[in-house]
Amino acid sequence: MLEIKNLQASINGTGILCGLSLQVNAGEVHAIMGPNGSGKSTLAQVIAGNDAYEVTGGSIRFNDSDLLEQAPEERARDGIFLGFQYPVEIPGVNNAYLLKAALNARRTNEDLDEVDAFEFLKLAKEKMAMLGMDPKFLNRGVNEGFSGGEKKRNEILQMAILEPRLAVLDETDSGLDIDALRSVANGINALRHPDRAIVLVTHYQRLLDYVEPDFVHVLSGGRIVRSGDKSLALQLEEKGYDWLREAANA
Amino acid sequence: MTSKLAMDALRHTVTGIPNDRLTPARLAALAQIDEQGLPTTAHEDWKYTDIGKLVETSNQWLADDSKGSPISDDLIESITTQFDASWLVIRNGVVDTESIDNFALKQVDVKLLTDTETDPGYEAPLSDLNLALLRDGITIQINASADENRTIGMLFIDSAIDEVGVSPMRINIDLDENSSASFIEYHASTGQRSHYANSVVDIALADNACAHYVRIQNRDLLHGQTARLTATLGNASQFRHGAFDFGGRLVRNDLDIRLTGRDSSVSFCGLYLAGEQQHIDNHTRVDHLVGPATSNQEYRGILAGGARCVWNGKAVVHSGADGTDADQANHNLLLSDSAEIDAKPELEIYADDVKCSHGTTIGQLDANALFYLRTRGLDEASARQLLTRAFAQKIVAMSPIESIQETISEMVAGRVEELIARGSK
Numbered sequence: 261m262l263e264i265k266n267l268q269a270s271i272n273g274t275g276i277l278c279g280l281s282l283q284v285n286a287g288e289v290h291a292i293m294g295p296n297g298s299g300k301s302t303l304a305q306v307i308a309g310n311d312a313y314e315v316t317g318g319s320i321r322f323n324d325s326d327l328l329e330q331a332p333e334e335r336a337r338d339g340i341f342l343g344f345q346y347p348v349e350i351p352g353v354n355n356a357y358l359l360k361a362a363l364n365a366r367r368t369n370e371d372l373d374e375v376d377a378f379e380f381l382k383l384a385k386e387k388m389a390m391l392g393m394d395p396k397f398l399n400r401g402v403n404e405g406f407s408g409g410e411k412k413r414n415e416i417l418q419m420a421i422l423e424p425r426l427a428v429l430d431e432t433d434s435g436l437d438i439d440a441l442r443s444v445a446n447g448i449n450a451l452r453h454p455d456r457a458i459v460l461v462t463h464y465q466r467l468l469d470y471v472e473p474d475f476v477h478v479l480s481g482g483r484i485v486r487s488g489d490k491s492l493a494l495q496l497e498e499k500g501y502d503w504l505r506e507a508a509n510a
Numbered sequence: 511m512t513s514k515l516a517m518d519a520l521r522h523t524v525t526g527i528p529n530d531r532l533t534p535a536r537l538a539a540l541a542q543i544d545e546q547g548l549p550t551t552a553h554e555d556w557k558y559t560d561i562g563k564l565v566e567t568s569n570q571w572l573a574d575d576s577k578g579s580p581i582s583d584d585l586i587e588s589i590t591t592q593f594d595a596s597w598l599v600i601r602n603g604v605v606d607t608e609s610i611d612n613f614a615l616k617q618v619d620v621k622l623l624t625d626t627e628t629d630p631g632y633e634a635p636l637s638d639l640n641l642a643l644l645r646d647g648i649t650i651q652i653n654a655s656a657d658e659n660r661t662i663g664m665l666f667i668d669s670a671i672d673e674v675g676v677s678p679m680r681i682n683i684d685l686d687e688n689s690s691a692s693f694i695e696y697h698a699s700t701g702q703r704s705h706y707a708n709s710v711v712d713i714a715l716a717d718n719a720c721a722h723y724v725r726i727q728n729r730d731l732l733h734g735q736t737a738r739l740t741a742t743l744g745n746a747s748q749f750r751h752g753a754f755d756f757g758g759r760l761v762r763n764d765l766d767i768r769l770t771g772r773d774s775s776v777s778f779c780g781l782y783l784a785g786e787q788q789h790i791d792n793h794t795r796v797d798h799l800v801g802p803a804t805s806n807q808e809y810r811g812i813l814a815g816g817a818r819c820v821w822n823g824k825a826v827v828h829s830g831a832d833g834t835d836a837d838q839a840n841h842n843l844l845l846s847d848s849a850e851i852d853a854k855p856e857l858e859i860y861a862d863d864v865k866c867s868h869g870t871t872i873g874q875l876d877a878n879a880l881f882y883l884r885t886r887g888l889d890e891a892s893a894r895q896l897l898t899r900a901f902a903q904k905i906v907a908m909s910p911i912e913s914i915q916e917t918i919s920e921m922v923a924g925r926v927e928e929l930i931a932r933g934s935k
Contacts, residue, residue: 308885312877332884333893341885348882352900358886365887401900418886 261286261457267318269306276302278482287454292461294479295501300461304430308342309335337369339425343415343432350402358402387420392443408435416447428459433467445470465497478504513565519572524642531624539641549635558820558852559762559791564734567706568676576673578602592917595663595694602668603677605646617655623647628682636736640678640708647680652689661692670701679709685719692722692911697729705733712740715747722750722910729757738764745771752909753780755790756925765794769803780809781905784817785929791820802833810905811842813849814929824856832863842872843901898926
């Protein structure tokens with residue numbers, strides 16, 4: 261589904277990703293771990309198409325298309341979803357309006373009929389109940405005045421409604437209390453499907469107690485230095501990242 | 511270099527207006543102009559706005575002795591039917607007396623200015639020009655028992671299809687004690703020739719009166735306007751004002767508020783949407799003459815193309831006006847590199863117990879917000895439009911007459927779409 265080869269990317273002339281390769285197949289859950297500054301968020305942003313980052317080499321293919329040739333909105337309509345580490349507050353843009361516009365952009369791309377207001381509301385309320393969100397959030401400005409946890413739940417709500425093919429969730433677990441972590445994990449697990457793939461970018465192992473990954477990769481210095489199964493995450497929790505950095509430099 | 515007003519031609523035109531009650535006032539205004547001239551960019555208050563083009567239009571109009579091009583009823587109806595209001599109409603600077611005769615709101619007295627004893631007053635240079643050329647104006651008196659749910663519409667409509675035009679317009683509004691009313695002042699114009707509309711509105715709110723007032727300026731992009739509104743507030747009176755500028759080539763609005771009564775409050779907001787070569791200048795001034803009293807204002811601007819806008823918000827807290835609370839804010843969104851805004855908050859404080867604040871920002875669309883929307887499947891143009899409209903919507907939502915907010919919102923959406931479509935041209 262997603263094939264990243266030798267990806268190199270920089271921001272403001274500073275190289276962040278230095279030859280990263282990753283293969284994600286349908287049905288799989290991958291966890292990308294690594295210390296601060298290792299390039300995890302850059303990877304997520306580049307997959308989603310943020311042009312603040314310059315791709316200087318390598319390729320990303322998504323289901324037979326060259327992802328790097330596509331605008332962010334084309335990627336989104338094709339089923340790539342980025343859950344932001346810092347969801348943006350957009351006062352004056354109604355949350356429900358954005359959700360419905362996003363869903364219909366995606367449905368139009370899939371040759372499906374647009375949902376009307378009634379169908380949308382039913383769907384949104386159902387997903388909000390699953391995530392333990394108050395329906396009043398629908399009528400607020402996008403993330404406007406939301407707490408950190410509410411913003412993350414709102415990201416998962418968008419994902420649950422859009423049902424992407426590939427979800428890249430950037431530090432979705434950071435800043436969550438245990439109840440919020442559980443409902444966010446429920447939302448992620450509900451999306452697991454043989455036709456879909458999920459990439460979890462996370463600094464800590466704790467989300468992985470709730471969402472069990474098939475593969476764990478460690479990113480350091482802009483490339484993947486170690487891959488393994490879920491036991492790798494436990495090892496990192498125990499030993500920290502330094503032993504891998506040393507191993508990589510050796 | 512500002513052009514000079516052709517005084518001989520002006521005198522000829524003014525003295526040619528048939529004698530009536532206003533004749534002495536016209537002649538006094540003429541003498542005032544003769545003595546002081548019109549403002550130039552050498553005046554601090556006019557530093558960024560050169561009215562030379564309006565003076566040229568006036569000279570051309572005086573030379574041509576033109577009477578204005580016809581205005582169809584359809585055009586008028588296309589505007590008035592958008593709002594639930596009873597309308598008074600001034601066409602090409604001439605009061606449509608039929609609209610006064612047909613005006614049917616209870617406890618509201620509408621008259622021609624010449625049929626009253628009202629002193630039209632003149633205290634600003636362009637108000638002098640307005641008065642010197644004024645054929646007639648309108649007075650509106652709101653009685654305490656007036657139906658507060660009805661809105662009084664004032665349509666200033668002009669046409670310069672065949673001939674250059676100048677329209678002086680004046681309205682005096684008195685709100686009695688304990689009365690309340692809503693007003694829409696709508697400016698529209700059409701035609702390819704140059705046009706200059708000069709309006710003066712004077713509002714007096716007696717004790718406990720309340721007025722909600724929205725001004726919508728939607729003139730042709732070739733035309734010019736100067737509009738002055740003066741409001742004087744009595745004890746515990748409230749004035750809310752919203753200003754929306756969509757059109758006009760050269761526009762200068764002056765909003766002058768005098769808080770003369772204790773516990774009076776004024777709240778006003780404005781939105782200017784400018785592209786192409788539009789120049790829109792909003793000068794506001796609040797005089798806190800007594801305290802306690804409050805004033806607050808927020809203006810926002812969206813500038814595209816080669817637009818140039820000015821916001822100057824002045825609050826003067828006079829000696830003894832203790833308990834004053836004055837806030838002002840101005841935020842601008844620049845959609846092109848060549849657009850320019852001159853924003854200037856001014857506070858003059860001569861009292862001790864005062865709370866004043868001001869803030870001004872100038873920026874572009876938030877790149878993070880734009881990217882966020884695009885990752886949700888919105889194309890770039892839609893995302894830009896959505897964010898720009900959201901920026902403007904704050905002012906629409908603050909504006910005083912709730913029942914017309916949706917209509918204004920649609921006008922904003924339409925203009926924003928135009929500004930973005932034309933990009934940085």
